[in-house]
Amino acid sequence: MTSQYRCDQCLTYFEQVRWEEENSALPQESPGVPEQTLPSLLLERAKREPDAIAMRVKRRGIYRDISWAHYRKQVEALCFGLRALGLKPGDRVAILGDPCPEWLFAEMGTLAAGGICYGIYPTSSPAQVASLIAHGGASIAVVKDQESADKILGLAHAPEMLVRIVVIDPQGMFACDDPRVITLDEVMRLPREAGALLEASVARLNADDPALIVFTSGTTGDPRGAVHSHRTLIAGARDYVACLVPDTTRTWRTVCHLPLNHIFEQFNTVMLPLLGSVIPHFGERRSQATQTLFEVAPDLYASVPRYWQKLASHILVGLENSSRVKRAVYNVSVKIGRRVLQARSTGRCPPGLRLLGWLAWLLAFQPLLDKVGLRRAKIGVSGGGPIPPEVQRLWQVWGVNLKNLYGQTEGGFIAVQRGEFPKPGNVGTPTPSSTLRLAPDGEILVRASGAFVGYWHDEAATAEMKQDGWVATGDVGALATGGELSIVDRKRDIIITQGGKNITPQAIEDKLRASPYIAEAVVFGDGRKYLVALIEIDEETVSQQARSRGLAYGGFADLVASPDVQKLIQEVLSAVNGELARPEQVKAFRILPR
Secondary structure (H helix, E strand, O other), X not given: OOOOOOOOOEOOHHHHHHHHHHHHOOOOOOOOOOOOOHHHHHHHHHHHOOOOEEEEEEEOOEEEEEEHHHHHHHHHHHHHHHHHOOOOOOOEEEEEOOOOHHHHHHHHHHHHOOOEEEEEOOOOOHHHXXXXXXXXXXXXXXXXXXXXXXXXXXXXXOOOOOOXXXXXXXXXXXXXXXXXXXXXXXXXXXXXXXXXXXXHHHHOOOOOOEEEEEEEOOOOOOOEEEEEEHHHHHHHHHHHHHHHOOXXXXXXXXXXXXXXXXXXHHHHHHHHHHHOOEEEEEOOOHHHHHHHHHHHOOOEEEEOHHHHHHHHHHHHHHHHOOOHHHHHHHHHHHHHHHHHHHHHHHOOOOHHHHHHHHHHHHHHHHHHHHHHOOOOOOEEEEOOOOOOHHHHHHHHHHOOOEEEEXXXXXXXXXXXXXXXXXXXXXXOEEXXXXXXXXXXXXXXXXXXXXXXXXXXXXXXXXXXXXXXXEEEEEEEEEEEOOOOEEEEEEHHHOEEOOOOOEEOHHHHHHHHHOOOOEEEEEEEOOOOOOEEEEEEEOHHHHHHHXXXXXXXXXXXHHHHHOHHHHHHHHHHHHHHHOOOOHHHOEEEEEEOOO
């Protein structure tokens, strides 16, 4: 049975079955993985290359190297320090705050002690923090600074199981007299039991022990804790290295800028360096992510679609405000770049066209990439959500080998595009340890070594999500004849209009988000005569456009209410509607005030 959501060139049912059988022959576990744990990988790396750089962090304006030997030393001190605070195997430690090396030390120290770790978004409200601490049952919370600590200390009814609050940066907390509070340095100096060795503690761990709880909204919107073991995380990380970092002879510079409670950043910053020559860099503040990107100039940059869109918008708006000559050079270069990209997709790029492409990159694209720190990027990765195909194509025209990655907190690292400058619009082929199939209604089902173990203390939700080893992703997909997977939309988001037309809003939203002036768009229309959209404008780019036109405004509310801004968004909407069939066109929109 074929699905009504598949494209014209999708596999037939029997072709799909044969494709599944061929993919199921792939190894479900990488050789040598079975009994390894994350701390054991750290010990191996520190023993093999003690003086090699594990990460870099910017402190007081200077990037400082942290070696694998130092990484190991910090983890050892925290492992036994947390034990001295009462942490026992199976106990949970919650970490709250912006990304920093100390997060990695605390996480790995918790795992080495046999504990289970989970992160909390730094932007969470005090009520959300309290709920997640209670849900995960954390007995110890590690917080970045006073701002993070206040979200717990200010609670009228703190979770009873929380007995200790460990503060990484205690600056500003000199007046705090809460007996639960202790600094990270003090924890690391606590006396350990006689003869205790980190190697012995790590040797007692099992690959199937729970390691991380990653809280996700799930399909109902209620927080659910997806549990990953050491085995599932290492399997996913090995797939990541095999698919995206095949060249192990060189060192790859990366930037840690997403919250570390996000499993995508966990792979990029925590696990990838354990298996490959990857050096993550931490800026002084997460709010300075663009500055950090410029300073580090990474070779491998992995981020969510919104960051890729925002960077592209910043470049495009800057071009609009540049000189006429620069715009003319850019416009000609883009035409050449698109021809080069098209020729690459066919495998035939004539020498003359390659030369023109190199000149276009040298004169137009290299200066643009220099401004955002991506001139040296050999590989770009977009994950954590769908990226508009036009945005991916634009980065490829500029010379960044941007690839689409498909993964989920529950399903793990599922599929990724391979090769040089892959065609936008799909998420590539399955990873070595993943097998995919489509349900009769088009939903993507995945069986993978890196899939989650289950939901924390929620057997009913686990049984609903994971049946006979297959994880129901909630995404509707299509398989092309070459085996590439395309994401059509979220299963629950398919719109059926009053006229009975099935519409996938994601494709329309992607086209709207491709505009530099639109940060986010949500299309509605289920059971209605026509589609409507809620629009969140990109404040930075729209403000620049308003200033270039001499538009006076007092604040964001004035900007949203401006007839000129309404007209600007209507122009974007009209252009998008021109590419859509009549039932898919958005007839009305509203700009969100904030």
